[in-house]
Amino acid sequence: GDSVTQMEGPVTLSEEAFLTINCTYTATGYPSLFWYVQYPGEGLQLLLKATKADDKGSNKGFEATYRKETTSFHLEKGSVQVSDSAVYFCALVASIQGAQKLVFGQGTRLTINP
Amino acid sequence: SQTIHQWPATLVQPVGSPLSLECTVEGTSNPNLYWYRQAAGRGLQLLFYSVGIGQISSEVPQNLSASRPQDRQFILSSKKLLLSDSGFYLCAWSDVGARGYTFGSGTRLTVV
16 A cells, blocks of 8 residues: 655754755555644644655745655755754555545654754 | 634543544535544554545544534544543545645543
């Protein structure tokens, strides 16, 4: 079945450091890909998405490019802030009988120190 | 605009007690509805989904059940909670084309 593998955490960086969180997927066809963020004590928020190969999703300084050849969707940010501390989930959408489910990676906890 | 409401936000229940978590969606019709669970230190797992009133599909066998008595209402239940039911439960909805997938704020359930 479809699956998502995410870089294991936790990840701890200093403010203004460069961030990469790796994500690879296994799927039939070319599903839409997502990054969700979960801030402490909150639910999930969509951070960015890409719907086809070579698409680049971007939001709040974060970027991820849909790479069909490497089945990857790595999350990057050039200069992280303390407020970026959260858990990040990579996900793909898979079709199920009449609906669509999100298949998530295990999540990566990111802590940014001032 | 569409909104999704989930309650309660936190819940502490003894083992063997019943459970009812409720989720409602506003501003859309005939949404696909979902219940996910996030166990401690793990990712999110789809528990149930529904494509219409009274239509419930289960992704994994478990101690829980779901119901959809109205178009925009989705309920997660248990007759007798187990310790292993502890976790963070998230309701979500999507439109038929999955152009959007929106989560509720979640319920943190602790079974003691």
